[in-house]
Structures are given as structure tokens and as C-alpha cells.
Amino acid sequence: MSTVSQEVHLVARPxxxxxxxxFQLVESDVSDPAAGEVLIQNRWMSxxxxxxxxxxxxxxxxxxVISGGALGTVVASRNDRFKEGDIVQHxxxxxxxxxxxxxxxxHLDAAGYPETLYMHVLGTTGFTxxxxxxxxxxxxxxxxxxxxxxxxxxxxxxxxxxxxxGCYTIGSAGSESKCDWLRDTLGLDVAINYREGxxxxxxxxxxxxxxxxxFDNVGxxxxxxxxxxMNVFGRIPICGMISAYxxxxxxxxxxxxxxxxxxxxxxxxxxxxxxFNDRKDEFLDDMxxxxxxxxxxxxxxxxxxxxxxxxxxxxxxxxQNTGKMLVKLA
Amino acid sequence: MSTVSQEVHLVARPxxxxxxxxFQLVESDVSDPAAGEVLIQNRWMSxxxxxxxxxxxxxxxxxxVISGGALGTVVASRNDRFKEGDIVQHxxxxxxxxxxxxxxxxHLDAAGYPETLYMHVLGTTGFTxxxxxxxxxxxxxxxxxxxxxxxxxxxxxxxxxxxxxGCYTIGSAGSESKCDWLRDTLGLDVAINYREGxxxxxxxxxxxxxxxxxFDNVGxxxxxxxxxxMNVFGRIPICGMISAYxxxxxxxxxxxxxxxxxxxxxxxxxxxxxxFNDRKDEFLDDMxxxxxxxxxxxxxxxxxxxxxxxxxxxxxxxxQNTGKMLVKLA
Numbered sequence: 186m187s188t189v190s191q192e193v194h195l196v197a198r199p200x201x202x203x204x205x206x207x208f209q210l211v212e213s214d215v216s217d218p219a220a221g222e223v224l225i226q227n228r229w230m231s232x233x234x235x236x237x238x239x240x241x242x243x244x245x246x247x248x249x250v251i252s253g254g255a256l257g258t259v260v261a262s263r264n265d266r267f268k269e270g271d272i273v274q275h276x277x278x279x280x281x282x283x284x285x286x287x288x289x290x291x292h293l294d295a296a297g298y299p300e301t302l303y304m305h306v307l308g309t310t311g312f313t314x315x316x317x318x319x320x321x322x323x324x325x326x327x328x329x330x331x332x333x334x335x336x337x338x339x340x341x342x343x344x345x346x347x348x349x350x351g352c353y354t355i356g357s358a359g360s361e362s363k364c365d366w367l368r369d370t371l372g373l374d375v376a377i378n379y380r381e382g383x384x385x386x387x388x389x390x391x392x393x394x395x396x397x398x399x400f401d402n403v404g405x406x407x408x409x410x411x412x413x414x415m416n417v418f419g420r421i422p423i424c425g426m427i428s429a430y431x432x433x434x435x436x437x438x439x440x441x442x443x444x445x446x447x448x449x450x451x452x453x454x455x456x457x458x459x460x461f462n463d464r465k466d467e468f469l470d471d472m473x474x475x476x477x478x479x480x481x482x483x484x485x486x487x488x489x490x491x492x493x494x495x496x497x498x499x500x501x502x503x504x505q506n507t508g509k510m511l512v513k514l515a
Numbered sequence: 516m517s518t519v520s521q522e523v524h525l526v527a528r529p530x531x532x533x534x535x536x537x538f539q540l541v542e543s544d545v546s547d548p549a550a551g552e553v554l555i556q557n558r559w560m561s562x563x564x565x566x567x568x569x570x571x572x573x574x575x576x577x578x579x580v581i582s583g584g585a586l587g588t589v590v591a592s593r594n595d596r597f598k599e600g601d602i603v604q605h606x607x608x609x610x611x612x613x614x615x616x617x618x619x620x621x622h623l624d625a626a627g628y629p630e631t632l633y634m635h636v637l638g639t640t641g642f643t644x645x646x647x648x649x650x651x652x653x654x655x656x657x658x659x660x661x662x663x664x665x666x667x668x669x670x671x672x673x674x675x676x677x678x679x680x681g682c683y684t685i686g687s688a689g690s691e692s693k694c695d696w697l698r699d700t701l702g703l704d705v706a707i708n709y710r711e712g713x714x715x716x717x718x719x720x721x722x723x724x725x726x727x728x729x730f731d732n733v734g735x736x737x738x739x740x741x742x743x744x745m746n747v748f749g750r751i752p753i754c755g756m757i758s759a760y761x762x763x764x765x766x767x768x769x770x771x772x773x774x775x776x777x778x779x780x781x782x783x784x785x786x787x788x789x790x791f792n793d794r795k796d797e798f799l800d801d802m803x804x805x806x807x808x809x810x811x812x813x814x815x816x817x818x819x820x821x822x823x824x825x826x827x828x829x830x831x832x833x834x835q836n837t838g839k840m841l842v843k844l845a
Contacts, residue, residue, distance in 0.1 A: 238778065404773055426774040435778075439769010443734055444756040446785035448568065448765075453784070455777035 484508025646791030814838030
């Protein structure tokens with residue numbers, strides 16, 4: 186026996202903004218589990234900016250299933266650790282069914298929270314924001330903070346953590362409706378629409394006391410604007426550089442203000458979420474507390490069906506998501 | 516009574532490369548010491564790239580003596596801490612005579628070393644290099660290192676420390692004769708003349724195992740070339756950005772490769788020498804040991820007379836120094 190599974194393959198490497206022709210929906214026959222194996226029906230797929238560099242730099246093989254976060258239900262198991270009905274997370278999306286030896290699967294105990302929260306605020310993007318701003322960024326209560334792409338899955342959590350720590354918090358986003366969400370729901374002090382006016386001038390006006398932490402998701406023009414605003418011993422955790430990902434070789438707009446690194450003795454540091462693995466429990470304690478007390482807000486932007494996955498990924502770079510971008514499988 | 520002293524004033528702020536018209540030699544009458552005061556005849560003046568930003572950003576007042584490191588001899592004293600003949604260092608150059616209340620003076624115990632060494636390898640530039648590469652740069656034995664402006668006062672010490680720690684060490688400089696010095700005297704593995712060919716390509720060819728530490732004195736094109744070569748958890752101590760100092764607002768050539776900060780989880784950190792003050796004794800122990808065993812080499816580029824001071828400063832930015840740039844007073 187076997188199960189028919191639709192899966193998304195990368196068939197050509199994007200140089201710039203990905204196009205739908207570079208992705209192909211392929212039908213595959215997935216075998217029933219052999220001894221030790223588990224069959225998962227995926228129900229949710231994660232769509233993340235960090236997937237983009239892998240499509241160009243060779244880490245994602247051509248004509249194979251695209252790697253990405255997924256959440257699904259065990260539908261057949263010959264592995265003692267998993268039974269039918271278990272909810273699991275893994276990194277072997279984008280496909281409807283995943284046959285695993287169990288080594289790449291994490292059990293999900295979703296009690297008390299909608300399961301999709303484990304794909305964002307209680308999952309990788311939430312943990313990325315928490316570690317990036319508190320550990321890499323060494324955030325102190327009451328500092329002055331700027332978060333770029335603050336309406337994104339990571340940025341929205343980083344900005345809210347800054348507010349929860351009593352910081353004066355500025356966020357940038359690419360539309361008026363996103364800026365309204367940043368101000369009205371997340372409670373940021375200033376929201377800057379980076380598509381309007383001159384970002385450098387708007388940020389200067391928004392930061393009368395300078396910046397102690399700039400949480401960078403964007404790079405390029407945003408980083409160029411933030412550097413002259415940094416206070417002495419400022420920290421710039423670099424979470425991502427979405428502005429560069431769609432240029433061949435991830436070449437950004439030139440950053441010309443780096444002399445401030447020495448004038449203000451700034452620390453800029455790139456990080457990834459697994460740098461914080463030993464503090465996962467602390468993160469979950471914090472985040473559950475904030476969720477339970479209604480202090481952590483989130484949005485999901487959901488595309489329906491595996492056939493919409495490439496459109497969802499492209500949409501990340503054209504500003505179609507507020508909060509977490511997800512694909513819901515049938 | 517008083518003493519006639521020539522001093523150098525800044526009379527106009529440079530936008531780009533400073534010109535001699537922006538400096539003026541002014542004759543001043545310096546009073547004899549009052550109670551508690553000390554009169555110093557300066558004999559050496561220090562000329563440093565870090566002086567340049569102060570000329571444009573307002574830290575250096577117009578029509579006043581330019582601040583800068585100096586070494587001199589006490590010629591009259593009414594202060595118990597100092598007596599005639601004492602050798603002292605201070606930051607109140609550029610003038611022939613300095614009248615002080617003693618609070619800005621450091622006694623120099625130059626026994627065993629030429630006194631000018633306390634203006635470079637045993638002084639600020641040596642300490643800057645030591646702290647920048649070992650503390651900020653967290654250098655480990657046997658790593659892969661690149662130092663820009665490696666024939667300069669700071670760069671030449673940083674590069675030699677890397678070699679003393681068993682590192683594969685690449686240096687850049689702006690002439691063939693400087694590159695010869697880097698290879699033949701300092702023993703660097705590769706010296707790159709950044710004025711020849713394409714720096715990015717030459718650095719790539721020179722660093723087959725990538726870079727763990729890039730000690731940056733230059734910024735701009737050098738930093739742009741180094742970032743894609745960095746290994747995971749690489750460190751970039753930012754000592755200076757001499758390529759930017761002569762552009763209005765210290766605007767550098769655009770750095771487009773900063774996405775590597777996140778891909779390789781790089782740490783970039785600006786620093787100044789006084790960040791390391793609590794480790795001065797450790798630095799002096801190291802440096803004296805290296806000097807005594809003949810393992811630390813240095814050069815001095817000496818301009819004669821206070822009237823040559825502005826020329827010496829301009830010369831820093833046109834590549835006229837190998838090692839430390841000094842002005843010898845009459």
C-alpha cells in the first residue's frame with residue numbers, strides 16, 4: 186500500500202524575487218511505514234524569510250521537496266515513540282505526507298493553546314525573537330528600541346517583548362494598516378511606514394533619545410538609517426536581512442554609516458534560534474505567561490492548500506503577511 | 516616671565532581630505548608655572564587616524580590648539596609630583612610647550628626602551644591592537660586572520676600578535692614596499708596591495724580556509740570584501756574606518772555583504788582603547804616580553820618640526836607612513 190502525496194519541489198534557482206515557475210507541485214507515492222517508521226499527514230506548513238537564501242545558495246537541492254517547518258498528525262506508526270493521532274512538528278515540509286524514522290519529529294503538547302501557536306509565538310519565530318532581543322540584544326528594561334519588519338512573525342514578538350520590558354519601542358512596516366496594528370494592538374510608541382517619506386529622517390524624528398537596541402530583520406536601508414541613531418554600547422542583533430535575500434548573492438543596498446560602530450562602540454551580532462536551545466524552557470515559561478495574561482498578541486496570514494505554498498513564500502517578500510505566514514493543508 | 520610656544524590650531528573644518536589651509540601655526544606666550552603647575556617642553560607628537568573625525572564632528576574646537584598625544588620633558592615645576600627632567604605623556608599636543616596642573620600628565624619610566632616606543636608599541640596604538648584582537652576579537656591560537664592597514668601603527672601590532680599566536684595571517688597595505696615589509700619583516704603569510712587588482716578577489720584567493728577574525732581599520736571596500744570570507748562565529752573588531760573619515764559625516768563606500776552576519780553568526784564590535792584599561796599591566800607584560808625577545812617589530816615615520824604637523828596628519832590618509840606617524844619637535 187501507499188499514500189498519494191502532493192509535494193512542492195524547487196525546479197530552478199531564483200536570482201531575484203522568486204517566481205511561481207521555479208516551483209513545481211509533484212505527486213509522489215509514499216510507502217506505508219516499515220518497522221520503526223511513522224507516517225505523518227501534515228496539516229500546517231510554515232513559510233519563513235530564512236527559507237529564501239537556501240533556494241539560491243545550493244543548500245536546497247533542485248528537484249527535491251523544499252525543506253520547511255510543518256505540523257501534522259501521525260496517521261500510521263510502527264515506532265514505539267509515536268501512535269496514531271499524535272501531533273508532531275518537523276522540518277521536512279512542504280508535502281502532504283511525510284514518512285519518517287522518528288528522529289526528526291518533536292511531539293507537540295498543545296494543551297491550552299491553538300496548535301498553530303507552536304508554529305509562531307510558542308515556536309521557532311517566537312523563540313527567535315525572545316533569544317535575539319533578550320540574549321543577543323542584551324535588552325535592559327526601559328531602553329530605546331527599534332524593530333524592523335515589526336509586523337512580521339519575529340518582529341512582532343520582539344517589539345512586544347521590548348514593550349513588556351518598559352522600553353520606548355519603534356517599529357517599521359510596509360503599509361498603513363500594518364502600522365495601525367503596531368500602534369493600536371501591539372502598543373508600540375511609534376510605527377514607521379518605510380514606504381512613505383525618507384526612512385532615515387523618520388527614524389531620526391522617532392528616536393529623540395537614540396537607540397540602545399536595533400533588532401534587524403531587514404538590513405540595507407534600515408540598517409543604514411539605524412546606525413547613526415545608536416547610543417554608546419548599543420546592540421544590533423541581526424536576525425535576518427530580508428531586503429537582501431532577493432538579490433543574487435544576498436547583496437544589500439550599501440550600508441554607508443558603519444563608522445558609527447566605532448564611534449559608539451556598537452556590537453552587531455548575527456544569530457540563529459538554535460544558539461538559544463539551552464534556554465528553551467525559560468522562553469516557554471515567559472511566552473506562556475504573556476499569552477495567559479493577554480499581553481502577547483499575534484496574527485496569522487493563512488494560504489489554503491499546498492498548491493498555494495509558492496505564492497505564500499513569494500508573498501513574504503511583497504508584504505502580504507501580517508504576523509506569521511502559514512499554509513493550511515486540506 | 517613667559518615662554519614662546521608655537522602651536523597648531525584648527526581654523527576651518529575639513530569636509531574631505533584635510534588641506535594645510537585648515538590649520539594654522541600660532542605663536543603663544545606660555546606663563547611660568549604658578550603654584551601647583553608644571554611646564555613641559557614637548558619633544559614628540561603623535562599623529563593618529565582617530566584624530567580625523569574630531570576635526571569635522573565638532574569635538575575639536577575651532578581656533579584652539581588641536582588635541583593629540585605628546586611626550587615631553589618637565590622644564591619647570593611647582594608641583595610636588597613632578598620635577599625638572601621628568602619625562603611625561605599627555606593628550607594636550609600639538610604645541611611646543613604645555614602648562615599643566617599635573618592632572619593630565621602620566622610619568623614615563625622609559626628605562627630599557629627608546630622613549631618613542633611609549634607612543635606606539637608600548638603606548639596607545641600597541642594597547643589598542645592588543646585589546647582589539649585578543650579581547651574584542653577573542654583571537655584563538657591557530658585561527659585565520661585578516662588585518663587591514665596592516666602596515667599602520669595599530670595594524671602592524673595586531674598582525675604580529677596574530678602571527679605570535681600561530682595564526683595564518685593576511686594583511687593589506689597600499690604599496691608594494693609596505694607589502695614587502697609585512698612579508699619580510701613581520702612574517703605575514705600573505706600581503707595584499709589593495710591598490711592593485713580587485714581586493715575582493717585577492718582576499719578570497721588569500722583565504723582558502725576563510726577568516727575567523729577580521730581586524731578592521733579601514734571599513735568600506737575592505738569590510739565588504741571580508742564579510743563573505745568569514746567563518747561561522749567569526750569576529751570583526753572594528754578599530755577604525757579610515758576609508759570613511761574623509762567623507763562628510765564619515766560616510767563609507769556602501770557595504771553590501773552584511774547578510775553574512777546572520778549566515779555565519781558573526782560578531783562585529785567597535786571598541787576604543789580605554790575599554791581595556793583594567794588590563795594595562797597584562798598588555799605591558801606581553802609587549803615587553805615580545806620586544807625583549809625580538810619578536811615585535813616596528814617602524815616610525817617621523818616628520819620634523821611642529822610646522823610639519825598638518826602635513827603629517829594629511830599624510831596618514833595618503834599612505835605616507837609605515838608604522839607610527841610621529842612629529843619630532845625641535
